[in-house]
Amino acid sequence: MRRIIAYLVRFAVILIGYVVASLAASAFLNALFLGHFGYAxxxxxxxxxxxxxxxxxxxxxxxxxxxxxxxxxxxxxxxxLGRRDWLFYALGGAVIAVVFLGFAHNVSDGDFDITGTNARLAIVGSGMVGGIFYWLSAGRWAGTWRREPLLDPES
Incomplete structure (x- = not known):
């Protein structure tokens, strides 16, 4: 029973980390585009x-x-894999952004494609920021549910 509770807690931490990462990537995109349009x-x-x-x-x-x-x-x-380093999550965020850019390029609607180099780099950068914030909130404890023995009291 303790193992199931540990899994549920870890799943909740992952969801909270994903929300934090999405908010951080969004804030980074907002800051970049406000600066790009000259609003300082x-x-x-x-x-x-x-x-x-x-x-x-x-x-x-x-x-x-x-x-x-x-x-x-x-x-x-x-x-x-139990990866707990920030670089893995930063590069993972960049990969996620590149996958999104590939999806946006291959969708049938031509208006959805992102063609500007600055916009593409901003999206990849926001993916990296999101990955780092995921690491800060949830990634530093990745794989702990597998390494710690949680024995049930009745065993």
Whole structure:
């Protein structure tokens, strides 16, 4: 019974880590595109905070949606292999972003393709930031459910 609870707790930690990673990647994308369009407000500007309070979670929904399947594969590999280093997760986030870019290129709708080099690099960078934030929130304990013996009291 303790083993099942350990699995459920680890699954909850993975989900929380995925939410944190999606929010971090979204915040990074928002910051890059605000800077790209020349919007550099002074500290305490009254319009930037409410706009980011709405746009960061909204963009995070799309980040989480489009990155779910490749992220599930990377997370599964990390859990099975017990990878706990930040570089694995940063490169995994970059791979997830490249898979998304490949999907966007191969979809039949031509308006969905991302052709600008700066936009492609921003997406790969946001994938790396998301991977690092996943490592910070959940990846540092990857594979612990397999290494610690959890004996049931009745055994």
């Amino acid at each position: 407000p002074e500290p305490g500007h009254p319009t930037i905070a409410p706009a980011l309070y709405f746009s960061v979670p909204f963009v995070a929904l799309f980040v989480a949606y489009f990155g779910f399947m490749p992220a599930a594969v990377v997370i599964l590999i990390a859990e099975v």
